[in-house]
Amino acid sequence: KAGVTQTPRYLIKTRGQQVTLSCSPISGHRSVSWYQQTPGQGLQFLFEYFSETQRNKGNFPGRFSGRQFSNSRSEMNVSTLELGDSALYLCASSPSGRDSYEQYFGPGTRLTVT
Amino acid sequence: DAKTTQPPSMDCAEGRAANLPCNHSTISGNEYVYWYRQIHSQGPQYIIHGLKNNETNEMASLIITEDRKSSTLILPHATLRDTAVYYCIVRPLDSARQLTFGSGTQLTVLP
Numbered sequence: 001k002a003g004v005t006q007t008p009r010y011l012i013k014t015r016g017q018q019v020t021l022s023c024s025p026i027s028g029h030r031s032v033s034w035y036q037q038t039p040g041q042g043l044q045f046l047f048e049y050f051s052e053t054q055r056n057k058g059n060f061p062g063r064f065s066g067r068q069f070s071n072s073r074s075e076m077n078v079s080t081l082e083l084g085d086s087a088l089y090l091c092a093s094s095p096s097g098r099d100s101y102e103q104y105f106g107p108g109t110r111l112t113v114t
Numbered sequence: 115d116a117k118t119t120q121p122p123s124m125d126c127a128e129g130r131a132a133n134l135p136c137n138h139s140t141i142s143g144n145e146y147v148y149w150y151r152q153i154h155s156q157g158p159q160y161i162i163h164g165l166k167n168n169e170t171n172e173m174a175s176l177i178i179t180e181d182r183k184s185s186t187l188i189l190p191h192a193t194l195r196d197t198a199v200y201y202c203i204v205r206p207l208d209s210a211r212q213l214t215f216g217s218g219t220q221l222t223v224l225p
Contacts, residue, residue, distance in 0.1 A: 004157070033211050042213035054213055076153075083221070090157050094211055101148070102209055105157030 002027065004093050004106035014113045018079040021109045023112075025072050025093030031055075032074040033103065034066055036089040044092070049074055086113045123220040126196075132159040132189040134219050135219045136202030139183040144206050147178060149187045150215070158201070158215070161187065192223045 005024045013019050025032050028105040033056075034046040035105075045058040049068035066076040078085055088110050119137040126132040138147065149161040162169055163175045165183070169176045169211040175188040189196055 024191075031211060033213075035213065037131070043213060045214060048211055056209070058212065090115060092157070092211070098125040101163055101207060101211075102160045103158075103213070105159065107155075107157050 004091055004104050006089075006106040006109050007107060009107065010110045010112075012114060013081050015083060016083055017081050018077060019081060019111060021089055021091075021111075022075045023074045023076075023093075023106060024092075025074070025090030026104055029093035029095055029104070030072050031094040032068055033092045033094070034074070034076045035059070035092065037088040037108070038086075046076065056108060057061055065103065073097055075091050080111045083110065083113050087111060118204055118216065118217045119198070119203055120217075122217065123222070124224075125222050126189075126192045127154055128223050128225050129191055132192040132196065132221055134185070134187040134189075134200050134202075134221060134224070135184065137184045138202070138204045141182050141204050145204045146183075147175065147176065147185050148203045148205060148213075149174070150194075150201045150203065150213070151221075152201070152215075153195075154163060158213075161200075174198040184189055192221075194223050194225060196199075197223045198219060 023107045031050045033048040037043045048056040052068045063079045068074045088108045089107045092105045094103045122137045146163050150158040152158045162174050164176045178185045199218040202204040
């Protein structure tokens with residue numbers, strides 16, 4: 001079974017631009033979560049989608065948004081990029097069910113904002 | 115959520131058991147202990163979780179003290195591929211997918 005895939009793997013953007021990152025979960029997984037990882041803040045939860053609906057949201061500004069499609073693929077968007085948005089963005093998928101504890105992470109997208 | 119405290123780094127000889135401690139003295143009754151690891155340049159990988167009983171799977175064993183204020187992750191026969199940052203997280207089961215990692219323990223397995 002193929003793992004979680006994320007595209008692109010690396011991205012360089014300029015301050016003020018917007019960016020869209022893509023995540024394809026493991027086949028059959030309906031929950032997709034997004035995380036931001038930086039050296040200073042560690043891993044921080046952004047949001048979780050399940051069956052095309054946002055189920056949980058972390059403490060990030062509205063510039064960070066996401067969506068999930070009917071095939072469970074997910075995208076996240078960051079508008080008006082700031083230098084502090086430079087980070088590794090990770091996507092994780094999980095089987096159905098609220099008590100699914102195990103998450104499978106993708107390799108991440110390394111975003112650099114200049 | 116309960117905070118966790120882990121040593122910043124540990125070394126272990128290849129083939130020996132690696133014992134990684136975690137303190138979570140403010141853990142609540144409904145919170146589980148989860149362990150993940152992250153190998154350089156890869157996404158985190160789930161290892162094991164437990165509530166109060168000791169747990170074992172194909173990757174590791176988790177020993178939780180009777181008062182649940184601390185736990186130890188045991189990799190029984192460490193290999194070079196186990197070199198990674200190990201994270202101990204405490205979360206209720208219904209928010210297991212809303213993870214927050216701190217700095218973790220950098221485990222280096224030495225040949």
